[in-house]
Amino acid sequence: DAGITQSPRHKVTxxxxxxxxxxxxxxNHRYMYWYRQDPGHGLRLIHYSYGVKDTDKGEVSDxxxxxxxxTEDFLLTLESATSSQTSVYFCAISDSAISYEQYxxxxxxxxxx
Amino acid sequence: GEDVxxxxxxxxxxxxxxxxxxxxxxxxxxxxxxxxxxxxxxxxLLTYIFSNMDMKQDQRLTVLLNKKDKHLSLRIADTQTGDxxxxxxxxxxxxxxxxxxxxxxxxxxx
Numbered sequence: 234d235a236g237i238t239q240s241p242r243h244k245v246t247x248x249x250x251x252x253x254x255x256x257x258x259x260x261n262h263r264y265m266y267w268y269r270q271d272p273g274h275g276l277r278l279i280h281y282s283y284g285v286k287d288t289d290k291g292e293v294s295d296x297x298x299x300x301x302x303x304t305e306d307f308l309l310t311l312e313s314a315t316s317s318q319t320s321v322y323f324c325a326i327s328d329s330a331i332s333y334e335q336y337x338x339x340x341x342x343x344x345x346x
Numbered sequence: 347g348e349d350v351x352x353x354x355x356x357x358x359x360x361x362x363x364x365x366x367x368x369x370x371x372x373x374x375x376x377x378x379x380x381x382x383x384x385x386x387x388x389x390x391l392l393t394y395i396f397s398n399m400d401m402k403q404d405q406r407l408t409v410l411l412n413k414k415d416k417h418l419s420l421r422i423a424d425t426q427t428g429d430x431x432x433x434x435x436x437x438x439x440x441x442x443x444x445x446x447x448x449x450x451x452x453x454x455x456x
Contacts, residue, residue, distance in 0.1 A: 237388075264442050266442075273448060274448065275350075275434060275446040275447055275448040275449055276389075276434070276436075276444075276446040277446075278443065278444070281442070281443070283442070291443075323388055323389070325389075327442050332377055332394055332396070333377055333438050333441070333442055333444075334377075334379065334391055334394060335391070335442075335444065336391065337381075337388035337389040337390070338388050339387060339388045340386075340387070340388050
């Protein structure tokens with residue numbers, strides 16, 4: 234399995250509080266992604282990174298920001314959490330310039346009350 | 347925009363073959379992928395197929411691609427209870443950005 238960890242694995246927070254989720258990889262892969270998974274929607278891309286300090290928005294980026302100061306770490310921040318951001322968040326990494334396959338972390342279940 | 351569609355549920359008996367279907371709209375899709383998600387876990391890459399291929403076989407898994415109809419299928423031979431999971435198809439148009447389907451929940455009956 235690809236060396237990807239996510240922390241925390243579970244979090245309950247209150248509406249309006251800031252939350253930061255961390256993704257850490259030991260594979261030295263260039264690309265890193267944050268997705269959210271919701272019933273009926275599959276996985277939707279929030280933000281992705283194509284290198285240190287290089288990030289771009291995905292299809293559901295509103296209310297989220299990201300940072301990548303080191304190759305191995307990709308942080309997802311909810312500046313002011315809302316109940317609509319209750320979801321399971323997955324980090325993924327990729328480095329293949331041939332088949333673009335992505336490898337996923339174990340996920341973080343976030344509940345905003 | 348691009349879309350990937352899957353049926354929501356499939357139920358099969360242990361030992362039978364399972365066929366999970368997926369349709370996509372992006373005609374520039376270059377790679378198509380199948381992922382498996384077990385309860386409480388992340389997505390595990392099962393296999394992928396390049397768009398210039400019609401079929402790919404990997405042990406019990408067979409992927410069929412009909413590019414004309416934009417239809418992808420995953421066949422699991424001799425389905426076991428351990429195959430019970432959610433299966434996602436995804437497509438990429440030759441970049442690192444994927445479009446995922448909504449997932450098909452496979453239930454294997456003993």
